[in-house]
Amino acid sequence: MLLWNLCRNPYKEPLKGTVLSAMNKESSLDILRLMLDSRFFEEKTEELFKAGLIHGTTHLANGQEAAQAGLCYALEDGDWIVPTHRCHGFTICRGSDPYAMFSEMFGSIHGLAKGLGGSMHMPDSSHWNLGSSAVVGSGVPLATGIAFWNKFQSVGNAGFATSSFANPKNYPQKPVKNISVAIFGDGASSRGSVHESMNLASIWKLPVLFYCENNQYGMSASSDKMISSSSVASRAMAYEMPGETIDGNDVLKVIAAVKKACSYIKAGHGPYLLEVMTYRTKGHSKSDRRLYRTEAEEKMWLDRDPIKLYEKKLVEEGLCTQEEIENLEIQRKEYIDQKAQKALLDSKDRLSECDVEEMVYATKEDRE
């Protein structure tokens, strides 16, 4: 139970062993900008919901910014992500326009999915984002499929071969250019689809990063009550891939861990399981009254707010001043507000009923 104890205990010690010293001011502020955009996006979303301007529900990721921004910052162009239903942070950090994201939630034609998806569905092919499955754990086989495609394009059959009697596990491992990331939560880690995907990825050495964003709760179900093993990462052993649990509220640790995992995967060694420990400080969705956890626990994690921790670190290391951070915060908040405002102004532009019916089937021209 060592890992669980680790994640349940307050992190009182300062962040150590991070890669900050190797970074310059510009890149360290880029990381902060991603986290701030995610946070301000969620705050604006909550405000719009409370004002009754958005239909349906939403899943906010406040508190998980390091896990989401850190992953996206560490990826390269061409690396695909398949996020969870709590997808705003991943989407914004992968490069999508917040205007198109707000528009999606307003249900307008300017949304990433033309208003047909909503808060949980923000695919963006131009930013290597397949969009989320709103069926918890079902995005994982899809991401494994992207890895299958990646490997098939780069090394053909090696690793799958039916034609020879050799065991594909023993084939030479060839490097691949890009990876895909199967993002899932602690709740999804109990899904059969996740385990089947891990087995498939392992036997064929598929270039996929299984990225478990462990935010401690699957809706109200606490992960230490629902998961049999001491950690999700420890399950990697069963599939003969590396598994690692890291502090997901330390963005620099996340970046370092993802980069390490990516280089392992790209070398052709196969899948990798990374579990990032974080906490969703808001409820599961807008209707959650959070009766299943204590205020003390929430406070403990609020004190470990990933943005505050990172900002403190930046100032301590002398990479920027408090004033510079405050200016950036004001600037990013304004940027997000303006995107929301414009999306709201354009929110009446809808697909017609006829257009909606035409979206059901792809046509011949969609792919020649």
Next chain:
Amino acid sequence: MITFREAIKKALSDEMSLDSQVVLLGEDVGVYGGCFKVTGDLYKEHPNQVIDTPVSEEGFTGMAVGSAMMGMRPVVEIMYADFFTLIFDPIVNHAAKTHFMSGGQFCCPITVRLPEGSGTGHGAQHTQSPEALFQNSAGLKMVAPSCPSDAYHLLRASIRDNNPVLFFEHKMLYFVEGEISKEPLEIGKAKVLREGKDITIISYSRAVHTALETANLLEKDNIFATVIDLCTLKPLDCTTIRQEVKKTGRVAIIQDPNGVGGIGAQVCSEICSDMTTFKSLKSPVVQIGGKCTPVPFSKDLEKTTVPNALDCASKIATAIKA
């Protein structure tokens, strides 16, 4: 002459030769040759494109969906159609909704081969015909050929289609022989197999053979029947259905699976909801389907779960004379 089984293999092989992005995924589809010996030595002709999987229907079907969204054209073989329960999530929640929910950014050209139907003595979990359970899922297409030529052309069309297509192949048809027509058959087109003036019999898959036999029996009674093979179950070819029903003013639907909420019920609805077709009817629609029980193992009992031509002919003759 070519068998239904060989026609499926030929379609796979021809598509694989044409496009390196066509792959077949499934259990024992490689060296073993497929549970029903459909793939045979396909793995020798296309060593890069025939891939044996572990017993992980949900996992590898979901994986195929993801790869289809990226540009591949995977074909998934589900050993027995009964295991459809395991692929409902990737197919219904994901493949079927991909184009729609991505606002048209992605499409999902996956083909799922589903060997279905009773007659093999495999018991109730290996003999179902599950098409009814998929038919109200928007975004899917479904085909169910009854002869080698249609199997060949429809499988090729399914692979080329940019949407998810469920390909239902009745296990009792594997030995049926025929020539492959030079005329391709498109998805969405029904075929008129014979024409008669008295009644239009509508059927699909193996039951088409029951329908043809029924028509022959009826002829002895001086009742002349048109027989339509639906070929595509979704979207239905309502134009052909209505046109042929209007010509005779009477209609019988024969299908192997039980009729509750089935394809036949949908065909009936398409007939009755169209005013001119409905007005042309001289008598109620005759619905003949399998029994609403799980399929029994015992050979004699198993036979009784699907309609036979004698019963069909007698029901139709009674309805016409009433």
